[in-house]
Amino acid sequence: MTELPAYGLGYDDEAPRVPSAWPQAVSREWAWGGSAGEGVAVCLVDSGVRGDHPLVGGVDRAVTVTLDDDGEPHVRDDETGDVSGHGTACAGIVRAIAPAARITSVRVLEADLSGGGTQLLAGLGWALEQGYEVVNLSLSTTRRAVAQTLHELADTAYFARTLLVACANNRLVDSYPWKFSSVVSVASHAGTDPMEYFYNPDPPVEFLARGVDVDVAWPSGGTMRATGNSFAAPHIAAICALILAKHPELTPFQVKGVLFETASNVVRETP
Template sequence: KDDALGGATGAGVRVGIIDSGIDNEHPAVAGAVRGWAEPTLGEDGSVTYNLQPHDDLYGHGTACAGIIHRIAPEAELYSVRVLGQGLSGKGTVFAAGLRWAIENGMRVVNLSLGTTSPKYFAEFHHLVQDAYYHGTVLVTAANNMPIMSYPSLYAAAVSVACHDRAAGDDPLEFYCNPDPPVEFGAPGVDVRVAWLDKGYATVTGNSFAAPHMTGIVARLLSSHPGLTPYQVKTVLSVIADNVRPRR
């Protein structure tokens, strides 16, 4: 793991966070957000993007951003707001946000959300493949319930759930799952995270495991910028804490 990550800080890596927005002034984020996008649908189905700074409507996005910033403090964060105050949104808006992240040079995108609607299967499959060929690593949280959820089930994405250990003091502790579709386990139990109103909360869920992996991927790409998404996943599977070194 030291060879893969070294002293990398995430410098030079653009990280998209598709969520409920980010409080860029929260101490845990510390002004790391470099850009914003908020897709909206017109009556005719067309998509427009508001690129003005926005805040967090729920706290979820700020929580993810704080985790990523802790692990990769020099990564450039981009907030793509697709979720509202009830932490819900439209699948078409979610897809538009992911499309924006892919087309605007994100090297890694954190997706602590998903859709269970079969009607979006083909669209998200196409977007995940598009991300792969653009060199964008998609880190996706598995659904907290044992149900089909996208895009975490696509092979080209990095799927993450929380492992059964408390977060503790090592945010870099993660495991490789030999029995996919969920491929990796990262801290997601009783994690202290940034929240609304400059506050903090203790939370549990796959949503908070994914940004741990996103931060690790940002550091990996900072240290080895030429890696493809496939190579990133391969390296992660080799440096996981439950993989014994070959003698």
């Protein structure tokens, strides 16, 4: 097996070929051909989303999590938009791939970009209660105390048919939720095709999507060329939205299987 760099699949690297023993191929045409993500909600748990950015094209609903004087979290509608631009960058990627999907935003960072595990847990919990089909988490936490509850939420999502898509951190970093098996964890490949993705047979990163030199929506209204696993995750989140729009009956386990079957490096070996 070819060893992958910890952060992703490099420019000159060839993704390892993974044989499939399944008797019938799941084609990309079957999986998401003709789909634009109609009827599927993709929720971005992030820094907020600027709905009026031309690459985002509107937000279905935006909320934020605030803490009261006792430190208790409360979810309320949010008109702040995006406090950093990170969430807007991710939303633009989702919109480009799944133009008909409903984009919702849960802002878990304060205006000063501080934000603790309490907001993250409350925001994710709220997103699960809404029954959104896909939740993108282009952030992570290193706090073990938060990780335990995060793990429970990830498992709840998995069985409640909400697909959590989380960007990977460096392999040497113990951060969450991307290391949980109930989420779809995504790192970057160095290619330029937004619809190209690879299955990684060497977990905890399960899939590799475009994350290098992505022209992302920028707070100033234009775009910026950016690199990071933060931008690989929303590519997969959007592709999952395409799949679920066409096949709403699929569970997170099955969507992972479809991603595997349609990955660019998975090859069917005929006997």
